Amino acid sequence: MILLTCPHCGPRGISEFTYRGDATVARPTAPEGVDDTSWVEYLHLRDNHKGPHDELWHHVQGCRRWLRVRRDVVTHKVISCCDLAGDPAGDVAESNP
Ligand SMILES: [Zn+2]
Structure with a gap:
């Protein structure tokens, strides 16, 4: 089981958490000014890191x-x-494999 150490709750099984996406994607600051192509890229296209x-x-x-x-x-x-x-x-450095 993968453990994730929540800074508030301590070590917990990953089943308590929900993945909500890539943290490096920034929402456009003025979405009304974004063209359709850029909006589609923001909503749907992700790099495969x-x-x-x-x-x-x-x-x-x-x-x-x-x-x-x-x-x-x-x-x-x-x-x-x-x-x-x-x-x-604060940050919690993980040591679990
Ligand atoms: Zn928590």
Whole structure:
């Protein structure tokens, strides 16, 4: 079982969390000014990263906080986890394989 250490709740099974997407994609600041091609790229096109990558996770069965998780998508090793809002609970460095 993959464990994810929530900065608020501690180590929890991954089944308590929901993957919510790529954390590196930025929403256009003025969407009404974006052409259709750029909007489609923002909504649907993603790079297929290999190695460490930042992801958004939601702790739906715990504190219900949004988290930024840095995870190696090849090995599934979680490298770090922090509250998306920058809560002072802080970053948690992961040591689980
Ligand atoms: Zn939590």
